[in-house]
Amino acid sequence: MKIGIVGGGFMGLVLAHEISKTDATVKVFESDSQLGGLATHYDYGSFIWDKYYHVILPTDEHLVSLIKDLGLEDQLQWRRSMTGYYVNKQFYSFSSSKDFLLFPPLSIIDKMKLAFTIFYGSKINDRKKLERITVKDWLIKTGGKRTYEKFWSPLLIAKLGESHERVSAVFIWTYIKRLFQARSSAAQKEHMGFVKGGYKTVFDRLEKLLIQKGSKVITKTNVTDITENPSGGIDVAYEGTKEHFDKVIFTAPLNILEKVSGPNLVSISNGKQAVEYLGVICMAIITNKPMTPYYVLNLADKEVPFTGVIGMSSLVDIEQTDGKYITYFPKYVTSNHNYWSKSDDELTSIFMNGVQALYPDFGAEHIVSSHMHKAFKVQPLQVLNYSDIIPKTTTNNPDFFVVNTSQFVNDTLNNNSVVSHVKDFMKDFKKELAPTK
Ligand SMILES: Cc1cc2nc3c(=O)[nH]c(=O)nc-3n(C[C@H](O)[C@H](O)[C@H](O)COP(=O)(O)OP(=O)(O)OC[C@H]3O[C@@H](n4cnc5c(N)ncnc54)[C@H](O)[C@@H]3O)c2cc1C
Known part of the structure; x- marks a missing residue:
């Protein structure tokens, strides 16, 4: 099973890490020149630290457990x-x-x-x-x-x-x-x-482990089109190339999803108010x-x-x-x-x-x-009745999934919720992503 992941932020890489534990092969596409998205690092001149501030709380049990799983305890x-x-x-x-x-x-x-x-x-x-x-x-x-x-x-x-x-x-x-x-x-x-060393330590380790498992992680690669292939699976277009995948998981914000995928694949706001x-x-x-x-x-x-x-x-x-x-x-x-x-x-x-x-x-x-x-x-923005306006994980096509932070209904934006969201997704769809195990 060949799986494409759009977005090399924390969600995309944690997802890739979990999928790489199965028989499936993974390829992660990141448009930026470095991995990490909002949790990426920045060169402050004489040292490197997170671009935006990040902290871990003692109650972040899923995140702490991932850090242990990565061997960074x-x-x-x-x-x-x-x-x-x-x-x-x-x-x-x-x-x-x-x-x-x-x-x-x-x-x-x-x-x-x-x-x-x-x-x-x-x-x-x-x-x-x-x-x-x-x-x-x-x-x-x-x-x-x-x-x-x-x-x-x-x-x-x-x-x-x-x-x-x-x-x-x-x-x-x-x-x-x-x-x-x-x-x-x-x-x-x-x-x-x-x-x-900040979140750079975490992303460096994630990337290293993914490569060891035979997965691919590519930066400076902007996905411009995601379409369904008439014979099954999903085609991903980037930098003048089109590549076929058995399944594709989209992790970036919804405005990008709207831009790169057609309404046949996913109806983002289901005709309701859009996520802001x-x-x-x-x-x-x-x-x-x-x-x-x-x-x-x-x-x-x-x-x-x-x-x-x-x-x-x-x-x-x-x-x-x-x-x-x-x-x-x-x-x-x-x-x-x-x-x-x-x-x-x-x-x-x-x-x-x-x-x-x-x-x-x-x-x-x-x-x-x-x-x-x-x-x-x-x-x-978790406005009134927010859970009614978010996109579902599953889409109009059984081979295309959306897994992103707009789907957090029980939590604020944080990396513990990212890990927990990925774990929930794997619980529900692991069999479809890796049918042999
Ligand atoms: C100021 C600030 C402070 C924060 N503080 C904390 C904190 O203290 N603790 C905590 O746990 N969390 C904190 N967070 C939240 C944390 O950063 C997020 O939970 C996490 O980064 C979300 O990751 P993501 O992968 O879902 O999204 P993103 O980081 O947005 O990743 C999406 C990725 O997709 C890529 N992409 C977009 N379009 C394309 C395309 N067409 N093709 C290929 N790639 C594409 C983007 O470049 C990006 O790398 C903070 C965030 C901010 C901004």
Whole structure:
């Protein structure tokens, strides 16, 4: 059985890794010059680290199990992490039970309401009900308006930008389950992890294992057409060539699927509303002194041009980043945001003004370099009744499958869900992909 996988991001490669354990042969097509998609690496001059920030949580059981399966367990490192809030021009830690009790922006009553929302949210099992109410309405209903404005709203803005009011309560439910369980119950302190060398280590290992199994992984290869072959199977067109496969699995975002496959193969929105994606504009700054003690700083300040501050070097030892500190400043934006029409220099100047306002003690002498990263299709927006508008894994053709992040209905966008999604797919379709085993 010959299987083609379109997309050499984490989904495509994890899928290829699992399929390569069967008798099937796999070929992965990646349009970019390097593997990894949104989780790819970047050369920051004197060291290589993730283009966008990535962290592993102790609750990421599927991801941790994959890392062990790849033989990278000894490269997985866990560190104590801190979360901060910037409210009323002040920084507050929100990293332990003590911080929670002392958090000045919320009164004791607000804190009780907040604790109730987290406890109540973590006990909910019926996603469908949460899909019918907006996250804002649900949070205000369970925890009150003040708790929403002072605590939840900055966190939602950091994750979803201005679109946060349009998503359903599923978003915060999955977030509560994933993030608040990251605190170890014994110490009630957060711990987060990363693989030594960043995600490059993971992609390098995946690629090496795939090649050892006889699979092919090709970069700089843009798939332009996916069509059904009248005698069965699927044809994939790329770079002036057409190649036949018994089965093809598509893993890239839905706008690409629309472009490369015809309606005969897959009807993406089934005549309903289309899945909308948020993009991210993210400045990374390399400095010669630490910028922030927090891994995540949530910002409750509409004047700041980005939606959060991610202090990667608060987790990763600076020996891994050539003795320098790396901090990311992301902003999640819709596809019609005016930031997309700005040049990198213009965006850098806007973001740097925000950095100056937050960290006035930071001067040009502390900044080694700055890098502006942009990705147009990142986070599928989990709007009301989202599960009704996503494409199914199976399509109009039994040899063509769609396996991508738009299909996450019980989770936010993260790599643990990628691994779990691949495992579910393999459970359902392994026999069809590799009938001999
Ligand atoms: C700012 C940011 C922070 C994040 N933080 C975390 C985190 O802390 N923890 C975590 O677990 N996850 C995090 N994530 C999410 C994580 O990056 C994603 O879960 C993961 O990268 C999704 O992988 P994917 O393969 O599904 O999609 P993608 O990475 O989008 O991969 C799709 C691939 O398809 C390729 N492609 C597109 N069109 C074609 C074509 N026509 N032909 C061939 N190839 C094509 C693309 O180039 C791309 O490589 C973060 C993401 C971002 C953007």
